[in-house]
Amino acid sequence: MVDGHHAMRLETGVTLINALSGEHVHGRPKPALGGHDLVRVATEALGGDGTGNGQIDLLTAERLRNLAARLREIIESLSRREHDEAAGLLNRMLVDSKARPSLQRHGEQSWHLHFHGPEADLVQQWAAGLAVSVAAAFGEHIPHRVGLCAAPRCDQVYIDASQAQIKRFCGLACQNRVKAAAYRARRSGS
Numbered sequence: 312m313v314d315g316h317h318a319m320r321l322e323t324g325v326t327l328i329n330a331l332s333g334e335h336v337h338g339r340p341k342p343a344l345g346g347h348d349l350v351r352v353a354t355e356a357l358g359g360d361g362t363g364n365g366q367i368d369l370l371t372a373e374r375l376r377n378l379a380a381r382l383r384e385i386i387e388s389l390s391r392r393e394h395d396e397a398a399g400l401l402n403r404m405l406v407d408s409k410a411r412p413s414l415q416r417h418g419e420q421s422w423h424l425h426f427h428g429p430e431a432d433l434v435q436q437w438a439a440g441l442a443v444s445v446a447a448a449f450g451e452h453i454p455h456r457v458g459l460c461a462a463p464r465c466d467q468v469y470i471d472a473s474q475a476q477i478k479r480f481c482g483l484a485c486q487n488r489v490k491a492a493a494y495r496a497r498r499s500g501s
Contacts, residue, residue, distance in 0.1 A: 316424075320444035322380055323357065324458070325468050327437075328357040329481075331372075333466040337484045340464075349376065357437070367433070374434040378441070385445060386468050390459045392450075394492035401446055408438035462489050 312493040330352050344352055346369065353372040367375070381404055387395035414422045415429060427439040448456070456476065459468045462485035471478035476485055 317444040317447045320440050321448060321457070321470060323437075324441045324445065325470055327353075327356045327375065327379045328383045328386065328468045331376040333468075334385045335466050336462040336486075337467075337481075338462065338464045338488055344376075349373070370432060375437070378434060378438050382441060382445070383468065386457055387459060389449075389457060398449065401442065401449060404442045405446060406437065408435060408442045410439035410442050412443075460485050462486070463492075 329336070331344070331349075342348075346390065349372045350367055350369055353375045354367045357367070358377070364442070369375075381400070385397050385400045388394075388400060408433070409428070410426045411428070413425055414487070415425045416422045425436075425440075426443040427436045431439065455473045458469060458471065458478070460469060460481035461479040465481060465485050467481035469478060469481045480489070
């Protein structure tokens, strides 16, 4: 299983993907994001404060949206069981992000592992960390633990942390929507 650090990164990656990419959520079209809304949503997806190497501005938010789209492409490949394609996309992301492990220390804190150089900006930091965390998950043979919601008109990404590993929906809203539609179809067919 992926360690706690990588698991937290994966959760943030899923949040970023769902917030900044995709066309539908819970059966409804996603509103287009631009300007201040894009900056706000990007900031919230990364934990709400935009700290790191500075505040999130519009250019940074656009770059984060591009990062989310690249991550989505990897998850979509994994969902289709196209592991070779996903590995190729992930390898390209690792190269582009310049991911490399290094020990760093901030002030009096203890040394800890980063996957980016000290010169990396906020997007490079997240790209490198997320690429390494997705690669760690891929290497642990658990790509089936991430997927796309099986409900119609929902392309949200989820992580299946359940013991049974049978999750198919991003949440109860979509699961209930599909169950209600199936029930209505059975009733109208009888």
